[in-house]
Amino acid sequence: MASRDSLEEEFREFVAARSAALLRTAYLLAGDWATAEDLLQTALTKTYLAWKRLGGIEAVEPYARRVMVNTSTSWWRRRWHGERPTEVLPERAGVDEIEQQLDRDLLWRHLRELPARQRAVLVLRYYEDMSEAQTAAMLDISPGTVKSQASRALATLRRRMGSALPDLSADAATPDRPGEPTRLTRWC
Numbered sequence: 001m002a003s004r005d006s007l008e009e010e011f012r013e014f015v016a017a018r019s020a021a022l023l024r025t026a027y028l029l030a031g032d033w034a035t036a037e038d039l040l041q042t043a044l045t046k047t048y049l050a051w052k053r054l055g056g057i058e059a060v061e062p063y064a065r066r067v068m069v070n071t072s073t074s075w076w077r078r079r080w081h082g083e084r085p086t087e088v089l090p091e092r093a094g095v096d097e098i099e100q101q102l103d104r105d106l107l108w109r110h111l112r113e114l115p116a117r118q119r120a121v122l123v124l125r126y127y128e129d130m131s132e133a134q135t136a137a138m139l140d141i142s143p144g145t146v147k148s149q150a151s152r153a154l155a156t157l158r159r160r161m162g163s164a165l166p167d168l169s170a171d172a173a174t175p176d177r178p179g180e181p182t183r184l185t186r187w188c
Contacts (some may be wrong), residue, residue, distance in 0.1 A: 011051055014060055015044060022064055028123045029072040031112040039075070043067040066138055069124075073116040110160045118153035121146055 019040065026036035026043070047054070047064045054060050111119055117139070124135045125146065136143045 007051055011048055018061055018064075019044070022061075022068065025065060025123065025128060026068050026072075028108075028111070028127055029068060029120065030075075031108070035075075039068055039071055042071050046071075062138060065124075065128075069120045069139060073120070106161060107157070110157050113160075114153050114156060117141075118149050118156070121149040122153050125150055 022043065023036060023040050026039040027033060030036045030039050043064050046067045047060065050063065051060075054063055111122065114122070120139060121135060124130045124138055125132070130138065132143045132146045136146045139146070141149075
């Protein structure tokens with residue numbers, strides 16, 4: 001029984017430490033916070049059920065991310081999106097960062113319209129800052145497929161957004177200067 005208690009404690013620690021990062025990834029995959037929370041909950045449930053066989057803590061987060069990507073793809077294929085919150089919200093007073101938010105919202109709206117695999121490749125490559133090899137391993141595809149899916153997705157986003165999309169070429173994932181955020185991170 002002590003072994004089960006220690007496993008549950010390890011899982012609680014993992015959830016406390018990594019759930020915020022996993023929720024951000026879930027949001028980028030799902031496109032809205034409610035679905036992202038459901039996606040994260042599903043991933044954490046499946047991760048908990050597989051906790052014993054996952055071994056060391058290094059294997060847990062990639063497994064949870066993989067579950068999220070697979071579940072997101074599965075939900076997208078079902079094409080049932082359920083209720084959606086309204087786009088019209090009451091006005092609130094606040095700092096006017098509307099242009100930046102509109103650009104970001106436009107980018108994410110176009111990102112959500114991409115096929116699930118292209119969206120997953122972009123999220124993992126440029127938002128999660130994974131290498132092509134890591135992304136390929138996560139999605140169980142070849143690095144060449146990662147490159148082609150990323151290229152197609154970026155071409156589609158550029159076509160839809162015009163010149164507003166920043167250059168996300170191979171060097172875009174590296175900061176301009178040490179200590180600076182990447183270009184994509186600044187855009188997001």
